[in-house]
Amino acid sequence: MKRGRSMRAKRAMPLSLRVASIYAMLVAATLLVAAGLALQFTRNQLSGQVDTQLKALAMSFQQKVPEGVKTRVASGQTFTAAVVSETVNWLGYSSFFEGQGAVVAVRNLPPPNLFQPKGAYDLGNAIKAYLPGVLNVPQAKWLNLKGQTGASIRALRVPINDPNGHMAGTLLVGATQSKVVNHAVWNLLKGIGAASAIGLVFATALGLVAVRRTLRPLEEMSHEVESIQETDDLSKRLSGRGPRDEVGRLAEGFDRMLGRLQEAFLSQRRFLSDASHELRTPMTVVRGQLELLAMDVESLPGRRSMSIAIEELDRMGRIVEDLLLLARLDEGMPLARDSVEVELVVGEALLRAMLGAGDVRVQVLPELCILGDADRLLQVLTNLITNAVRHGRNAPITVTARPEGDYVRIEVSDLGPGISPEDLPHVFERLYRGSKARSESPGGAGLGLAIALSLVKAMDGWIDVDSTLGVGTTFTVTLRSAPPAVSYRMPVKQRREATAL
Structure with a gap:
């Protein structure tokens, strides 16, 4: 059972939980911003890493295939046959990451004159619609292409020249940016998400402990104020708990107010008690004198006036008795049990x-x-x-x-x-x-x-x-x-x- 209207009122969420919730939201917002920046930075880094890997593949082709072609041509093979053999060898021992592929087009061969690594990304089929236009340009160039499935493809085109400087073929290495980058970003996102969740829980728990410890004097003050309200005991004080910060100064100010209220109530109680005691005797004397006078009054109006005066004195007497009772109750008058x-x-x-x-x-x-x-x-x-x-x-x-x-x-x-x-x-x-x-x-x-x-x-x-x-x-x-x-x-x-x- 709850006492009083204030006790029946619905309690709000404790201040410590509200402050800890705000702290948790700020930490979560900070983690989200940091995660977004980290993911964007990672995406940019991975995009640059894709270019580096494609460039490394092209340099590997330019370093190994021409040397092999020279050796084969010196041994009597035709230039075209030597290019085909060395290209097949290079495609066989080169390593391609997930989402990476290559296309080598060799001229002066009947179709299909395209060579691709086995088990790697099917680059030729992905850009089949505009592959001829890409392979027949003699300049080396970075390309941003769109695959048949809508995937973004980053590619590097490198021409293959014969000993006379004429274009004998084209090397095209590429990678699906979305697949490579998104796979790495997704793995990073899972790691960041797990770490952020653990960090958020840990930070919230620490924040709640710190906030409760900081607000403990305020909570004790709240309980003490409720106790004063329920018991009407103005002699209790709130200060002496914790350092003299804002809460400590608030407690001291509240104590000064309680002291003034206590003194005012004590003065009021003393006045009521003293006045009631002092009024009882004069009122008893006045009532007795009025009763004596009423015995000598013979006229009806006079007797009526005396009766009204005595009734008013009785009413005043009841008020005085009530005031005395209140004063005694305030002083802790014991009652039967x-x-x-x-x-x-x-x-x-x-x-x-x-x-x-x-x-x-x-x-x-x-x-x-x-x-x-x-x-x-x-x-x-x-x-x-x-x-x-x-x-x-x-x-x-x-x-x-x-x-x-x-x-x-x-x-x-x-x-x-x-x-x-x-x-x-x-x-x-x-x-x-x-x-x-x-x-x-x-x-x-x-x-x-x-x-x-x-x-x-x-x-x-x-x-x-x-x-x-x-x-x-x-x-x-x-x-x-x-x-x-x-x-x-x-x-x-x-x-x-x-x-x-």
């Missing part, structure tokens, strides 16, 4: 407060007991029922009590006009009276609900209010349950009257 039968207390409260009331419904389980002070519980319920009768305008009233776990919930509901949203948060404040309460009950002092709250809190319970304009109001008192015990009994006559009600 007995097993109190709720049904009996509700019955007597109804007898005290139901004069002039209309329809009343009571739903209280028999032998349902709370742990508390019977007289003070009676005072609380009498106050709540009296308010329901006074402000409910003869509307139906319902009093219910039921167990709920280790607690007992006692509800006093009416179907009256309700409390305005502006007044609802202040109904338990001392001396607070809403505009409607001032007009309907000018004799009240605004202390009844404040006393009820203090009494219920002194019995380790809490009290809530829920009200809707035009629908009604419900006050709920929650106290710890207790086993049944014979500790509080009404007189037999009152028990019969309560049962009749």
Whole structure:
């Protein structure tokens, strides 16, 4: 069970988790940017590496094949036959990486006059549509071609010349850039992704630990403030936790504010206690003198004036008693801790407060007991029922009590006009009276609900209010349950009257 409206409100995500989440998003964004730059750099490097490999193949052909051709021609072979033999040999022992291929075109041979390495990329078939135009140009040149499947092909064309300087053929080495580069980039991306995931988890964990350690004084301050709010103990302090940074200075400032509030409340309590004590004796004397004077007054208007004066003095006396009770409760006045039968207390409260009331419904389980002070519980319920009768305008009233776990919930509901949203948060404040309460009950002092709250809190319970304009109001008192015990009994006559009600 949760106490108070603030405790029932949905809690937001802890600040440490929010800061750690922001930190994790920043780290993730940084890793994504770094990965993008690394991949782009790698792609550029690999593209340059493809050119280097193709150039190495062409240089290997230019270094080995012409020497072999010279040897074969010297031994009696024709130039064309020597070129074909050396080309076949070179294609056989040359190494081609994945996606690389070569085409050697030799002139003065019947078609097909094209030679390609076995097991390598089929470069000739990939650029079959415009292969003749590429091979018949005598200049060496880098080419960017488009294969039949749409793949980008990087190629180097090198002419083969005979001893007279005439073009005897063409060497074309190439590689599918997309396949070679993308394969390497994909492997790199997998490595970067795995490393980034591990790094992100590690950085987030370290960030969460660091943030929680940094915000620990703030979290302790939050718990301490909640404790002060729940216990109304203004003597507690927040400082003395951690270094004097922003959080430490905040704690010191909050402590100074708590000190001033504590002094103000203590001054108010001393004033109320002293004033109440000082007013009791003069009021008793004045009342006694008025009663003596009333005995000598014979006229009816005079007696009526004396009666009104005595009634007002009695009202002031009740206010003084209420102020004294509040002062004693603030000072920690101990209350009894007995097993109190709720049904009996509700019955007597109804007898005290139901004069002039209309329809009343009571739903209280028999032998349902709370742990508390019977007289003070009676005072609380009498106050709540009296308010329901006074402000409910003869509307139906319902009093219910039921167990709920280790607690007992006692509800006093009416179907009256309700409390305005502006007044609802202040109904338990001392001396607070809403505009409607001032007009309907000018004799009240605004202390009844404040006393009820203090009494219920002194019995380790809490009290809530829920009200809707035009629908009604419900006050709920929650106290710890207790086993049944014979500790509080009404007189037999009152028990019969309560049962009749």
